[in-house]
Amino acid sequence: MTKKIIIANWKMNNSFDEAEIWLHNFSKKLPGIKENLEIVLCPSFILLDYLDGLLMDEELQRLQKLHGNIDELSEDELEKKIFNVRQIHLGGQDCHAEKNGAFTGDVSAIMLKDCGCEYVILGHCERRQYLNESDQLIAGKVSAAIDANLTPILCIGESKELRQNNSCLDFIGKQIENNIPVNLEIDNLIIAYEPVWSIGTGLVPTIKEIEEIAKFIKSKISANKNIKNFAILYGGSVKKENSAEILAINNIDGLLVGGASLKADEFFEIVKA
Ligand code: PGA
Numbered sequence: 001m002t003k004k005i006i007i008a009n010w011k012m013n014n015s016f017d018e019a020e021i022w023l024h025n026f027s028k029k030l031p032g033i034k035e036n037l038e039i040v041l042c043p044s045f046i047l048l049d050y051l052d053g054l055l056m057d058e059e060l061q062r063l064q065k066l067h068g069n070i071d072e073l074s075e076d077e078l079e080k081k082i083f084n085v086r087q088i089h090l091g092g093q094d095c096h097a098e099k100n101g102a103f104t105g106d107v108s109a110i111m112l113k114d115c116g117c118e119y120v121i122l123g124h125c126e127r128r129q130y131l132n133e134s135d136q137l138i139a140g141k142v143s144a145a146i147d148a149n150l151t152p153i154l155c156i157g158e159s160k161e162l163r164q165n166n167s168c169l170d171f172i173g174k175q176i177e178n179n180i181p182v183n184l185e186i187d188n189l190i191i192a193y194e195p196v197w198s199i200g201t202g203l204v205p206t207i208k209e210i211e212e213i214a215k216f217i218k219s220k221i222s223a224n225k226n227i228k229n230f231a232i233l234y235g236g237s238v239k240k241e242n243s244a245e246i247l248a249i250n251n252i253d254g255l256l257v258g259g260a261s262l263k264a265d266e267f268f269e270i271v272k273a
Contacts, residue, residue, distance in 0.1 A: 004247060005190065005231055005254030006271050007040040007153065008261030009093065009121060010047075019047050023054055023088075025264035030087055033272060038254070040119050040153075042091040045107050052090055052116030059086050083116075091119030091153065094127060097140030099147075109141075109148035120145050121153045121256075123179055125196045135178035143181050153190040153256070154179055155235070156217075160197040163205075169216050176220050180227075189230045191217055192256040198236025200259060207249055210234055214251035240269035247273055 014022065043051060059082040063070060070078060092112040096103055099110055112120055122145065123138040138154075145152040156175040158168040176191070193213050198204055205213075214232050221230050234246050235256030243255060261267045 003036050003038045003253075005038040005040065005233060007042060007091065007119075007121075007192075007233065007235075007254065007256045008267055009124075009235075009256060009258045010041070010043045010261060011093070011126070011258060012044060013262055014043060014047065016047065016050060019043060019051060020054065022262075022264045023051065023058075026268055027058060027088070029268050037271065038089060039087060039271060040089045040091045042093050042119070042121055042153075045092065048090055048092065048112070048115040048117060055086060055088055055090070055116070056082055089119065090115070090117045091121060092117050092150075093121050093124070095120050095122070095141055095144060095148075095150075097137060097144050099144070109144040109150050113148045113150060117150060119153055119190070120150045121155060121192075123175075124155045125157060125194060125199060129196075135175065138179045139181050142179060143184055146184060146186055151188040151190060152186075153192055153233070155192045155194050155256070157194040157196055157198075157236070163195065163197065168213065172213065172216065173220055176217070180224065184226060186227045187229060189221070189227055190233060190254075191221065191230060192233040192235045193217060194235035194256060200237070202237050204237050204242060204246075207245065210246065210252065211249050214249060218251050238270065240266055240273070243270040244273040 041051065063082060095109040095112055096106040099108055109120060122141045123133065127133045142152045142154060156172055158171050162168055162171050195205055217232050221227055231253035232251055233254040233256050234252050238246060238255050238257045239260045246252060246255060255270065257267065257270055260270060
């Protein structure tokens with residue numbers, strides 16, 4: 001993937017009002033930034049459809065300004081056109097491995113697609129840790145995302161102990177093998193390298209450490225001939241002060257941002273980097 005990808009993971013934050021204000025503040029600055037950038041917003045499930053509506057309206061106004069008369073287009077054509085030029089894309093924070101069924105409280109990949117999502121975060125360490133998500137379960141979710149035509153943002157990363165024991169590469173290699181089903185044909189995949197000890201702590205690996213892991217991930221994923229395109233992101237305590245430096249690391253194609261994505265101004269500074 002040639003574009004840089006910057007993803008905002010809002011986690012369990014932001015009300016409808018807060019989300020609308022965020023979008024308003026962020027969008028008004030967007031025309032000033034470069035085009036070769038993919039911005040993905042991952043809010044809580046309940047905000048997805050609402051934000052999708054706001055983003056479509058905003059683009060409709062932009063399109064009207066650019067092209068004047070768009071009345072001849074059918075509703076479907078118009079929707080497709082708007083979707084293609086949209087600057088902010090949406091992603092879910094998780095999905096279920098099954099298409100539908102008696103799974104109270106869960107959301108399927110197809111439902112995410114229906115809300116305007118193009119991406120879904122899977123295997124985030126908070127879900128691995130607090131909800132005991134296993135590698136097997138995550139592999140099922142990756143399959144479900146691909147079936148629904150969503151790009152999985154697969155999160156992997158080591159604990160502090162593994163880093164101290166020098167066992168990172170082994171662990172990350174196994175996560176990749178176990179979380180990506182062997183024969184699954186994948187057009188687009190995002191791997192987010194997120195060391196568990198770095199998430200929300202203010203601690204960030206050194207440039208050399210990130211570079212080593214990114215190189216390793218690249219070689220591992222490239223060896224899987226079923227994966228056509230992939231991007232490698234870094235996530236964990238990214239903020240405006242360190243984003244440019246991390247983005248410049250070899251084989252790092254973007255960032256996954258948690259805490260610092262909650263303020264539109266700060267997230268914009270990261271995107272600008
Ligand atoms: P953080 O979170 O940026 O707040 O460290 C990143 C993440 O959990 O994806």
